[in-house]
Amino acid sequence: MTEYIVTGGRTLDGDVVDIEIRDGTIRRVVPAGDGDPAAFPADRRHDADGRLVTPPLIEPHVHLDATGTAGDPTWNESGTLAEGIEVWAAYKEGITVDDIVDRATRTVEWYAAHGVTRIRTHADTTEPSLTTVEALLELRDRVSDIVDLQVVAFPQDGIFTDPDHEDLLHEAVRMGVDVIGAIPHNEHTREDGVESVRAVCDLAERHDRPLDLHIDETDDPNSRFTEVLASEALKRGIGDRTTASHTTAMHSYNNAYADKLISLLAESGVSVVTNPPDNSVLQGSYDDYPRRRGHTRIDELRAADVTVGLGHDSVLDPWYHYGQADPLDAAFVLLHYAHMAGRDDVADLWEMLTEANAAVVGASGYGLREDTEGSLVVYDSPDAFNALRTRAPRTLVLRAGDEVARTEPARTTVQRDDGPSAVDFHR
Ligand code: FE2
Numbered sequence: 001m002t003e004y005i006v007t008g009g010r011t012l013d014g015d016v017v018d019i020e021i022r023d024g025t026i027r028r029v030v031p032a033g034d035g036d037p038a039a040f041p042a043d044r045r046h047d048a049d050g051r052l053v054t055p056p057l058i059e060p061h062v063h064l065d066a067t068g069t070a071g072d073p074t075w076n077e078s079g080t081l082a083e084g085i086e087v088w089a090a091y092k093e094g095i096t097v098d099d100i101v102d103r104a105t106r107t108v109e110w111y112a113a114h115g116v117t118r119i120r121t122h123a124d125t126t127e128p129s130l131t132t133v134e135a136l137l138e139l140r141d142r143v144s145d146i147v148d149l150q151v152v153a154f155p156q157d158g159i160f161t162d163p164d165h166e167d168l169l170h171e172a173v174r175m176g177v178d179v180i181g182a183i184p185h186n187e188h189t190r191e192d193g194v195e196s197v198r199a200v201c202d203l204a205e206r207h208d209r210p211l212d213l214h215i216d217e218t219d220d221p222n223s224r225f226t227e228v229l230a231s232e233a234l235k236r237g238i239g240d241r242t243t244a245s246h247t248t249a250m251h252s253y254n255n256a257y258a259d260k261l262i263s264l265l266a267e268s269g270v271s272v273v274t275n276p277p278d279n280s281v282l283q284g285s286y287d288d289y290p291r292r293r294g295h296t297r298i299d300e301l302r303a304a305d306v307t308v309g310l311g312h313d314s315v316l317d318p319w320y321h322y323g324q325a326d327p328l329d330a331a332f333v334l335l336h337y338a339h340m341a342g343r344d345d346v347a348d349l350w351e352m353l354t355e356a357n358a359a360v361v362g363a364s365g366y367g368l369r370e371d372t373e374g375s376l377v378v379y380d381s382p383d384a385f386n387a388l389r390t391r392a393p394r395t396l397v398l399r400a401g402d403e404v405a406r407t408e409p410a411r412t413t414v415q416r417d418d419g420p421s422a423v424d425f426h427r
Contacts, residue, residue, distance in 0.1 A: 002401035005040045006376065008032045009053030011368060012350050012384050016050060021374035024400035029370055046396050052379040052387050054350070055368045056117040056399065057327045058357035061212075061245055061273050061311030063154075063319075064121040064139065065132040066091075068103035070316040080285040081217065085156065085186075087318035092127045100135035105143065107315050110325035112146045113405045115377035115394040119147050120212065120361050122154035122181060125172040126165050133172045146404050150361060152179040152212050159199060160192040166199070173207055180204045183214040184225035185249075197228045201236060210241040210362065212273075217246035219283055219294050221253050227261055230268040239269030243309070243360055247272055247296040248283050258297060266304040271360050274298060275313035276334035278320045298338050302348065309360040310334060310352040327353055328391040335388065346385045374401035380409045380426045390426050 002024040009032075010016050018035025020028040028035065037045050066088055073090050076083045104121075111119060123136040133153065140149040153172035159165050159182060173180060182200040184193030197213070204211045211233075216223045226244050233239040244265070250258055265272065274296050283294020301308050312330045314320035323329065331349045335341050340349060358366040365373040381392035397405040413420040 002374065003040060004044045004046070004374065004398055004401050004403075005035055005037050006046045006048055006053060006378060006396070006398075007035055007037055008050055009048040009376075009378060010050055010383060012052075012054055012347070012354070014383070019053070019368070019376065021398065021401040024374045026368070026370055026372050026374050029368065046378065048378050050382060051395070052381050052383055052392070053368070054115075054377050054379070055354050055358075055366060055372075056375040056377055056397070057115040057353060058361055058363065059111055059116050059119040059312060059325075059327060060243075060309040060357045060360040061275055061313050062107075062119060062121050063124075063314055063317060064104035064107060064119070064136055065100050065123055066317040067107040067315045068317070070318065070321040075321065076318045078285060079281055081282050081319065084282070084317075084319035088124075088156070091318070092124065092132070095127065095131050097131055097135040097138065100132060101139050101142065104136065104139050107325050108139070108143045108147055108149070110315070112397065113394065113407065114326040114328070115397045115405075116325070116327060117147055117375055117397070117399045117404065118150075118361055118363055120150040120152060120179065122152045123172070123177065124156040125153045125168045126155050126157040126162070128164065128168070130168060130172060130175070133175055133177065137176055146399065150178040152181045153177040154181040154214070155183060156186075158183060158187045158192070159196045160187055170203070173203060173209070177209075179210045179212050180207070181212050181214065184228070185216055185218050185220075185223045186214075193225050194228050197225055197232060201232045201238070204238065205236060210243070211238070212243040212245055214246055215244045216249035217279075218249050219252050219286065219292055220249055223249040226250070227264060230261070230264045230270050233270050234264070234268040241362065242268075242270045243273055244270055245273045245311070246275060246279065248279050248294045250296045251283070251292060251294050258300065262297065262300055262304045262306065265301065265306045271307035271309060271356075272296060272301055273309040273311050273360055274334065275311045276330050276337065277323060278313035280333050280337055281320060293337050295334075295338055298334075298340070307356050307359045308352055309357045310349075326391060328388060331388060332391060343385070346388065349388060350384050375399045380407075382427060386426065392426050
């Protein structure tokens with residue numbers, strides 16, 4: 001029916017509003033009490049009762065071909081990106097479409113339950129049968145009832161590290177991926193890395209696709225491919241559809257170089273995506289003490305008006321063994337290790353989770369305003385701060401006016417001498 005009314009929802013700005021959705025679109029956002037619940041069927045009404053309501057969440061960076069494989073065939077005990085790639089290489093030797101689709105479907109449903117309606121997933125194109133790409137393109141159709149899935153052609157092991165990898169990348173593009181990727185810091189040489197950036201820019205222009213590169217995901221301060229990407233994007237005028245994912249080496253650049261690079265990124269319009277869960281455990285793995293944190297320069301990038309999205313990256317895979325596909329978990333990790341635990345940081349974290357991620361994936365009609373898509377999330381939480389504090393349950397998730405997920409908050413009691421006491425972590 002694609003119609004719904006949510007009454008008494010508290011927005012990220014703190015306003016308490018009624019939201020009316022008709023024909024899959026938000027038609028009215030009015031002060032609480034001014035909506036017309038009686039005009040909606042009883043099963044198309046939800047009283048948020050002052051709880052937080054936001055636009056839908058977005059996952060701008062995940063690897064759904066590898067999700068759910070943590071520990072198979074081995075755990076990544078060194079915690080390095082390199083061992084993760086080795087473990088994944090061993091796993092993917094016997095990979096099948098059904099195996100990928102089954103694991104990925106479970107993770108997509110977890111995302112949906114957490115309020116995510118758009119996901120950008122990478123598909124490893126260095127797997128010689130391209131089973132990974134085939135599976136995630138099939139998944140794109142299979143889960144279209146709950147999420148919009150974008151598939152990135154991602155040459156995990158490099159484009160020029162094997163004679164077949166460039167052809168496999170081109171074949172993945174022909175198969176119908178949505179976005180084109182690369183991993184210049186994983187090429188054998190600096191020159192190959194630069195060439196890989198230019199090659200995928202050419203490919204993206206030829207096929208009119210966005211770009212999303214794993215780039216400078218290392219603690220090596222001499223890894224400087226983001227400057228190449230930003231420069232190429234600027235010259236070609238494609239910055240608004242180009243994303244630099246990770247850029248963790250920026251943590252280790254000297255300030256003079258970082259300042260120059262951030263200015264270039266801002267001028268180019270290239271966005272950045274930080275992936276706190278993975279980079280909190282992968283970066284600094286080669287360090288003695290003091291051990292670097294190795295995340296990108298979020299505060300300086302944002303101050304320069306660079307769009308910085310916030311992704312999870314891995315859910316139960318060789319690069320990050322944990323996770324439950326919740327963007328709020330990624331934000332919770334970030335607020336700790338990026339020194340974003342101040343009160344003013346709350347709005348910045350939510351901006352990254354919503355508007356910035358929407359810009360990264362090119363979401364149209366996004367927002368919680370009249371004439372935007374009829375999609376929203378209600379949290380069992382009174383406000384934006386507490387929703388982060390508790391990673392609050394998503395009591396209701398709507399997509400284009402239809403219910404995608406619903407969570408009944410748990411009930412907990414503590415036994416006191418004078419009887420049971422109800423505990424509420426969220427209010
Ligand atoms: Fe990644």
